Amino acid sequence: MEYVIEMLNIRKEFPGIVANDNITLQLEKGEIHALLGENGAGKSTLMNVLFGLYQPEQGEIKVKGKPVKITDPNIANDLGIGMVHQHFMLVDTFTVTENIILGKETTKSGVIDIKTAEKDVREISERYGLKVDPSAKISDISVGMQQRVEILKTLYRGAEILIFDEPTAVLTPQEIKELIQIMKTLIKEGKSIILITHKLKEIMEVCDRVTVIRKGKGIGTVSVSETNPNELASLMVGREVVFSTEKTEASPKQEVLQISGLKVKDSRGVEAVRGLDLDVRAGEIVGIAGVDGNGQSELIEAITGLRKTSAGTVKLNGKEIQNLSPRKITNSGLAHIPQDRHKHGLVLDFPIGENMVLQTYNERPFSKNGILNFKNIYNKARTLIKEFDVRTPSEYTLARSLSGGNQQKAIIAREVDRDPDILIAAQPTRGLDVGAIEFIHKRLIEQRDNGKGVLLISFELDEIMNVSDRIAVIYEGEIVAVVDPKQTTEQQLGLLMAGSGRKEAEEKANV
Amino acid sequence: MSSRFTNILIPVIAVFLGVLAGTIIMLVSGYNPIAGYSALWNGAFGDIYYIGEVVRQFTPYILAGLAVAFAFRTGLFNIGVEGQLIVGWLAAVWVGVSFEELPKIIHLPLAVLAAAAAGALWGFIPGFLKAKFRVHEVIVTIMLNYVALHVTNSIIRNVITDGKERTPNVAESASLRSPFFESITDYSRLHWGILIALACAIIMWFLLEKTTRGFELRAVGYNQHASHYAGMNVNTNIILSMVISGAFAGLAGAMEALGTFGFASIKGGFTGVGFDGIAVALLGGNTAIGVVLAALLFGGLKIGALNMPLESGVPNELVDIIIALIIFFVASSYIIRWFIERISKKGVK
Ligand SMILES: Nc1ncnc2c1ncn2[C@@H]1O[C@H](COP(=O)(O)OP(=O)(O)OP(=O)(O)O)[C@@H](O)[C@H]1O
Ligand SMILES: [Mg+2]
Numbered sequence: 001m002e003y004v005i006e007m008l009n010i011r012k013e014f015p016g017i018v019a020n021d022n023i024t025l026q027l028e029k030g031e032i033h034a035l036l037g038e039n040g041a042g043k044s045t046l047m048n049v050l051f052g053l054y055q056p057e058q059g060e061i062k063v064k065g066k067p068v069k070i071t072d073p074n075i076a077n078d079l080g081i082g083m084v085h086q087h088f089m090l091v092d093t094f095t096v097t098e099n100i101i102l103g104k105e106t107t108k109s110g111v112i113d114i115k116t117a118e119k120d121v122r123e124i125s126e127r128y129g130l131k132v133d134p135s136a137k138i139s140d141i142s143v144g145m146q147q148r149v150e151i152l153k154t155l156y157r158g159a160e161i162l163i164f165d166e167p168t169a170v171l172t173p174q175e176i177k178e179l180i181q182i183m184k185t186l187i188k189e190g191k192s193i194i195l196i197t198h199k200l201k202e203i204m205e206v207c208d209r210v211t212v213i214r215k216g217k218g219i220g221t222v223s224v225s226e227t228n229p230n231e232l233a234s235l236m237v238g239r240e241v242v243f244s245t246e247k248t249e250a251s252p253k254q255e256v257l258q259i260s261g262l263k264v265k266d267s268r269g270v271e272a273v274r275g276l277d278l279d280v281r282a283g284e285i286v287g288i289a290g291v292d293g294n295g296q297s298e299l300i301e302a303i304t305g306l307r308k309t310s311a312g313t314v315k316l317n318g319k320e321i322q323n324l325s326p327r328k329i330t331n332s333g334l335a336h337i338p339q340d341r342h343k344h345g346l347v348l349d350f351p352i353g354e355n356m357v358l359q360t361y362n363e364r365p366f367s368k369n370g371i372l373n374f375k376n377i378y379n380k381a382r383t384l385i386k387e388f389d390v391r392t393p394s395e396y397t398l399a400r401s402l403s404g405g406n407q408q409k410a411i412i413a414r415e416v417d418r419d420p421d422i423l424i425a426a427q428p429t430r431g432l433d434v435g436a437i438e439f440i441h442k443r444l445i446e447q448r449d450n451g452k453g454v455l456l457i458s459f460e461l462d463e464i465m466n467v468s469d470r471i472a473v474i475y476e477g478e479i480v481a482v483v484d485p486k487q488t489t490e491q492q493l494g495l496l497m498a499g500s501g502r503k504e505a506e507e508k509a510n511v
Numbered sequence: 512m513s514s515r516f517t518n519i520l521i522p523v524i525a526v527f528l529g530v531l532a533g534t535i536i537m538l539v540s541g542y543n544p545i546a547g548y549s550a551l552w553n554g555a556f557g558d559i560y561y562i563g564e565v566v567r568q569f570t571p572y573i574l575a576g577l578a579v580a581f582a583f584r585t586g587l588f589n590i591g592v593e594g595q596l597i598v599g600w601l602a603a604v605w606v607g608v609s610f611e612e613l614p615k616i617i618h619l620p621l622a623v624l625a626a627a628a629a630g631a632l633w634g635f636i637p638g639f640l641k642a643k644f645r646v647h648e649v650i651v652t653i654m655l656n657y658v659a660l661h662v663t664n665s666i667i668r669n670v671i672t673d674g675k676e677r678t679p680n681v682a683e684s685a686s687l688r689s690p691f692f693e694s695i696t697d698y699s700r701l702h703w704g705i706l707i708a709l710a711c712a713i714i715m716w717f718l719l720e721k722t723t724r725g726f727e728l729r730a731v732g733y734n735q736h737a738s739h740y741a742g743m744n745v746n747t748n749i750i751l752s753m754v755i756s757g758a759f760a761g762l763a764g765a766m767e768a769l770g771t772f773g774f775a776s777i778k779g780g781f782t783g784v785g786f787d788g789i790a791v792a793l794l795g796g797n798t799a800i801g802v803v804l805a806a807l808l809f810g811g812l813k814i815g816a817l818n819m820p821l822e823s824g825v826p827n828e829l830v831d832i833i834i835a836l837i838i839f840f841v842a843s844s845y846i847i848r849w850f851i852e853r854i855s856k857k858g859v860k
Contacts, residue, residue, distance in 0.1 A: 304740075306739065306740060325742065325744070326739060326740060326741070326742045327742030327743070327744075328742075330742050331742075336740070338740060343734075343736045343737070344736050344737055344739075344740040345737065345740070346734075346737060347730050347733045347734045347737050347738070348733070348734065349733045349734075350729075350730065350733065354726070358730070358737070358741040359741045359742050361723055361726050362723045362726075367722075367723045370722050370723050370724060371721055371722055371723070372721055372722060372723060372725075372726060
């Protein structure tokens with residue numbers, strides 16, 4: 001079998017850390033090749049080397065058997081390599097077509113020929129089953145659509161080899177199904193794909209072979225047909241991993257969070273939360289299940305003080321907190337793991353240690369009389385980094401330099417450590433490896449067992465089903481059903497989320 | 512290579528490239544670069560008098576540089592340092608000429624604080640407009656520069672004097688002039704203000720790096736969303752940042768008002784010190800210590816340049832060109848960074 005890409009004995013160092021230590025990856029033509037490893041194992045780094053964003057200290061790259069030097073992304077493009085990054089790189093104010101042709105514009109006597117470009121885009125999008133509206137603005141389309149635009153961008157540039165860095169982390173289950181279909185079509189059209197994902201199910205479903213790396217070192221490549229999720233997990237972590245989260249029966253007490261008649265408008269002024277009622281009691285985990293765009297984001301933002309409400313009340317320990325400032329809400333006993341870690345969760349240009357006290361920097365022992373005490377701040381950071389296994393060269397490393405999953409772990413560490421009466425966890429395990437997910441679930445349950453309330457928002461039905469004590473289904477800005485996970489199947493939940501079973505939902509809620 | 516080292520190396524290389532380009536320009540236009548540069552050096556450090564003048568020029572540059580750097584570190588671009596300096600200048604003179612019988616221990620601090628307050632007010636306006644209405648601070652500060660220029664001219668002519676071109680000198684009790692400094696520098700105009708400027712550099716460093724307020728200001732500068740999420744008041748921090756920045760700029764005006772000149776006169780145009788502050792901050796990497804070093808360089812170049820035509824016949828406009836080139840190279844630090852990375856990689860192999 002001929003290899004389209006060979007990365008041989010690649011080594012890449014960053015200050016204080018060897019991110020890639022002698023890694024070999026060989027991609028066959030027409031295969032989907034998974035790249036698997038824990039958070040911070042060096043997957044994104046390896047792919048950035050292939051795409052020309054980083055230069056390796058050692059090692060060789062061959063494209064179709066020929067040794068090449070990929071010193072910048074343009075060379076990668078010319079060699080037929082395209083990459084869809086973990087965080088998208090699109091111009092928000094441009095249309096889909098403009099983004100796709102950016103840097104490769106078709107011109108007619110010096111003027112951009114948008115008509116032809118749109119036609120080309122439509123043609124490619126039909127050929128690969130990537131439905132998009134070529135004239136829509138990026139800021140108006142969903143994350144799943146934006147990802148399609150990124151894929152189209154690489155195809156428009158004639159990519160033969162596509163790199164996907166955690167494409168499914170930001171997608172809803174439905175969008176994931178569509179993406180898998182798209183990947184299959186791409187393979188049929190003769191493309192080859194490298195896929196980074198933490199979801200073993202996806203690897204088993206679409207991939208042909210998988211290369212595993214652990215702490216920067218290549219562990220080996222196996223055929224998917226000859227392996228199973230358990231083996232993959234232990235290859236990756238270096239020990240046995242237990243998948244099912246053990247937990248005892250919840251013993252809920254008084255209500256800590258009471259939401260009634262809540263109405264919230266979204267950024268365009270459309271009512272996204274429409275008279276929502278929900279209670280979370282001390283000592284229980286309530287999961288919110290719903291299709292993306294049914295008001296989840298607005299609900300969280302309203303509870304946490306990031307968005308104004310237009311009607312209704314939110315009570316924390318009996319006191320109204322709606323429309324208070326985030327600081328006041330935080331101080332009344334709420335912590336929030338935000339959905340978007342780069343936008344809200346971290347100051348990327350601060351050291352990770354200082355991010356650990358982002359809310360508490362003005363409290364003792366981190367400061368006194370307005371003067372920061374860096375010794376105490378960094379001591380705290382060291383403790384949290386150790387306890388939550390945040391993999392970073394040091395506590396002084398900028399948050400920006402941490403791998404995506406380790407950034408997430410740092411945020412979770414900070415929020416859980418404040419030991420809040422109510423913890424709002426929005427997609428807390430997004431982008432985490434299986435080991436880390438297991439750990440985080442344990443911490444959420446521990447929080448519950450200590451008599452605190454947890455509100456979990458997730459698009460992963462598995463997560464909602466396994467971790468929650470009660471599931472509230474959100475549909476068009478209202479809670480349409482509250483069900484017991486032990487007496488509900490995924491199918492039933494799916495129906496409720498689609499809004500089709502309001503009647504049954506009401507009946508079930510009364511059980 | 513550590514990023515800290517690279518950050519220091521870049522401005523040094525930029526200065527070197529600027530000097531190199533100046534050499535080429537001198538050669539091309541038929542001047543002797545060695546004579547030119549030694550005239551520059553002698554004009555800045557060749558004589559104790561010149562050294563005194565360099566330090567005097569250094570003083571407002573530090574403060575103007577700090578003003579720009581402070582705003583920049585908190586995510587704001589203060590182009591209005593020039594205007595804030597001008598109103599600070601006027602305020603200091605106004606207080607300086609208005610009282611005659613005050614003891615120095617009250618009068619001088621009062622005049623200095625008036626300058627800081629005036630600059631702070633001039634910074635508050637764009638800060639407030641940005642916080643409340645999201646009006647971009649660059650536009651507002653540029654316009655306020657002109658407002659400052661013409662309003663102060665009118666006050667000098669119509670309020671402080673009766674249609675005169677300049678105010679009387681400030682009272683001795685409000686003056687920063689230092690007979691001691693003058694005597695040890697062969698009667699240059701060096702004054703006590705340098706101590707204020709250096710103290711401000713320390714204040715800026717301390718405020719930004721060591722206090723909870725500085726933590727907030729920097730956080731807001733990097734990521735407003737995360738700061739809001741973390742419970743900081745984004746708008747308050749934006750306004751505060753512009754106010755502090757403006758106060759530094761106002762103090763730069765006080766240096767001219769109470770130290771160098773001792774009066775205010777009708778200005779036909781801007782002093783330029785406020786705009787040079789942008790370059791000083793850029794060259795100094797927006798850090799307090801960097802600003803001090805860059806201000807020294809600018810002060811030296813400005814004063815030394817005066818000697819170039821006399822001693823070597825090189826027009827002192829050339830110094831402006833060199834300064835412009837240095838700024839150009841600092842601004843294109845990306846290119847320099849790229850070179851450093853290439854070279855250091857070769858070194859590894
Ligand atoms: N630009 C950088 N500067 C310094 N260190 C970096 C940089 N990029 C990555 N690292 C470090 O290299 C290691 C590997 O990071 P990488 O992003 O490749 O991990 P990953 O396998 O993609 O993890 P994740 O699954 O969490 O995304 C991490 O320890 C990270 O801190
Ligand atoms: Mg990654």
